[in-house]
Amino acid sequence: MTNTTPSPREQLSRQLAEAVAEALRVDLARQDNALLVVSGGSTPVPFFEALATCELPWERVQVTLADERWVPEDAVDSNARLVRAHLLQGPAALATFVPLTTDNPTPEQGAEAVAERINGLAWPASVVILGMGGDGHTASLFPDSRELELALTTGAATVAVRTPSQPQPRITLSADRLHQAHRHLLHITGGDKRAVLARALSGDDVRELPIRAFLACPLATYWAP
């Protein structure tokens, strides 16, 4: 007999998907469109798949990313590719997806065009779902990024980011733009990330652990082992 009990991570993804879908429904009851900002990486895949099955007027939902590697959309490590493959499926394919890259060779050259595109969306976002790396980065706000200070302080929508610890240049939504959302959720899994979050909660230096910039949003944490 096969074991059909969902794993804690699957249960977490389902709970997160239901919470996000309900938040979108609430906002869509009083406005034409609602914007969802998602993160990339490996953690959100089961959440994307669970959200894609939720009943929503998807044609009124807009989706964009908290950050992106400056790679072609069909690259294996493209967050846009991940969203298209796992979230924009079935009825959810009717959502409007706005990616964060252009054909320009660098994010510095493309950032303005991306900001223009992004500014056409239904801000403030209904929900921002943040991820977090083992170094305390969230979106592409990395502790070792040259542009961390700029990304934390600018009023612009996007910032091109160069980070010694990362192989590709990136583009990120600014902290200001992310802060403007109505709701902030953190989706993380595993003991290592729980320990990083505990460390973040016990100090206040945002440059050491950039996730600290969002702890007081308030930030609802979805964690599973």
Ligand SMILES: O=C1O[C@H](COP(=O)(O)O)[C@@H](O)[C@H](O)[C@H]1O
């Ligand atoms: O680089 C990134 O990493 C974080 C976390 O990724 P994960 O693979 O540990 O889930 C993610 O939140 C961010 O959007 C992504 O660009």
